[in-house]
Amino acid sequence: MSDRYLDFANSGIGGWLTGSLGLPRPAPLQRRADAGGGVVGPLLLGGYGEGRMAAVLARLAAANAQVVHADWSPDVRYGGLVFDASACRDAASVQPLYRFFHQAVRSVVEHGRIVVIGTPPDAMADAEGEAIQRGLEGFVRSLAKEARRSIGVHMGYVDAGAEDAAQTTLAFLLSPRSAYVTGQPIRVSAPVAAAPEALGHVGQRVLVTGASQGIGEAIIRLFAAEGAQVTALDLPGAQVRLTYLAAEIGVEPLLLDITAPDAAETLLADAKSRGGYDVVVHNAGVTRDRTLARMEPREWDSVMAVNLTAPLTITQVLVASGGLRANGRVVAVSSLSGIAGNAGQTNYALSKAGWIGAVRRLAPQLAAQGITINAVAPGFIETQMTAAIPFAIREAGRRMNSMGQGGQPVDVAETIAWLAEPQSGGVNGQVVRVCGQSLLGA
Numbered sequence: 001m002s003d004r005y006l007d008f009a010n011s012g013i014g015g016w017l018t019g020s021l022g023l024p025r026p027a028p029l030q031r032r033a034d035a036g037g038g039v040v041g042p043l044l045l046g047g048y049g050e051g052r053m054a055a056v057l058a059r060l061a062a063a064n065a066q067v068v069h070a071d072w073s074p075d076v077r078y079g080g081l082v083f084d085a086s087a088c089r090d091a092a093s094v095q096p097l098y099r100f101f102h103q104a105v106r107s108v109v110e111h112g113r114i115v116v117i118g119t120p121p122d123a124m125a126d127a128e129g130e131a132i133q134r135g136l137e138g139f140v141r142s143l144a145k146e147a148r149r150s151i152g153v154h155m156g157y158v159d160a161g162a163e164d165a166a167q168t169t170l171a172f173l174l175s176p177r178s179a180y181v182t183g184q185p186i187r188v189s190a191p192v193a194a195a196p197e198a199l200g201h202v203g204q205r206v207l208v209t210g211a212s213q214g215i216g217e218a219i220i221r222l223f224a225a226e227g228a229q230v231t232a233l234d235l236p237g238a239q240v241r242l243t244y245l246a247a248e249i250g251v252e253p254l255l256l257d258i259t260a261p262d263a264a265e266t267l268l269a270d271a272k273s274r275g276g277y278d279v280v281v282h283n284a285g286v287t288r289d290r291t292l293a294r295m296e297p298r299e300w301d302s303v304m305a306v307n308l309t310a311p312l313t314i315t316q317v318l319v320a321s322g323g324l325r326a327n328g329r330v331v332a333v334s335s336l337s338g339i340a341g342n343a344g345q346t347n348y349a350l351s352k353a354g355w356i357g358a359v360r361r362l363a364p365q366l367a368a369q370g371i372t373i374n375a376v377a378p379g380f381i382e383t384q385m386t387a388a389i390p391f392a393i394r395e396a397g398r399r400m401n402s403m404g405q406g407g408q409p410v411d412v413a414e415t416i417a418w419l420a421e422p423q424s425g426g427v428n429g430q431v432v433r434v435c436g437q438s439l440l441g442a
Helices: 004-009 012-021 054-063 091-107 127-147 164-173 214-225 236-249 263-273 297-320 346-367 391-399 409-419
Strands: 043-047 078-084 108-118 152-158 185-188 205-209 229-234 252-255 277-282 324-333 372-378 431-434
Touching: 004 012, 004 391, 043 054, 043 091, 054 078, 054 164, 078 091, 091 108, 091 127, 108 127, 108 164, 127 152, 152 164, 164 185, 164 409, 205 214, 205 263, 214 229, 214 236, 214 409, 229 236, 236 252, 263 297, 277 297, 297 324, 297 346, 324 346, 324 409, 346 372, 346 431, 372 409, 409 431
Parallel strands: 043 078, 078 108, 108 152, 152 185, 205 229, 205 277, 229 252, 277 324, 324 372, 372 431
Antiparallel strands: none
């Protein structure tokens, strides 16, 4: 659905009028389709002490043919800023952080990227070190709200020894693929399995549920475009649309109700017929919105079954019976409603918050088998569902975030694709918000 205010604010007369009235003027996000999927540049690197990420950042820049600067110049406009704060352990050590960004932040171009790299707070040797590293998260969240101009600001906590495993995460955060992700921490640990040398999704066997429209359609389009072998699952009622998509983009349609008693066994058989899935994306979901006092039992039960119970059962069966291959990926679509709650969505919020708990509990269990599990939590995404929301609520959803606009289904798909990369095995048990740093639940 078109965002008329965004279009107007970025037109000639609209820009003048909004500026004169002091109204917000969000910059339209720049995505892969607009600017490619590579790392932005040139990059300006800073840090304190013996930073751990210099070699990884140098390789990343070289792979993307980007110039790297070690010293700030007032004559250069930077595509990205990266500060390695992993060695910061006391108040004095974050003075360079202040000086770096105080000097350079206004040199970042529109749609630029900023990344602060830290050490996980719980890995620090003392309370002051943990306080400083945890404080970096507050710094990043605040800077993300100051940056504006569609600049993404990210916090990457990297465990000692996991530096090389952080490369795909940094590549995502420093590229247009992360257009609607900003202002949150992401932790990279030692990978759960040895990653193959080949990059990307070529040849991966991917299952996506709820695949016929909206976010699901964006996911299957992206994976198919990157060379994956995609099984696109949806209800039998979606046969016409799913058949059309299968013919258009070259995916394999699978008509199945995931709440059926034999759904997990059916998917296990399908997985084994393909040599196992490499990636399972639990995107299928329903809403049955009503205040709790008015909610019918069937409305509660259907949401719980589709959004949580069935995909959990499917995951457990596939993992236990070899339906997921080595270095496999499970990604669930949660929701900002599961983090912040929402009136009239007690059932939906419980089911989506449930995935946050499930991911954290299952992550170490699956890691023992070389499999990662993560979740994405979309905020206001422009879909048919949000287009039906009353105007005032829809506008509030669009504007109440640091980007000043709604996201697109492709923003969720890009985040899932990053988590599903064979080289992203160091990201496990994470819940990544795709919400433009929504004020809800912050």
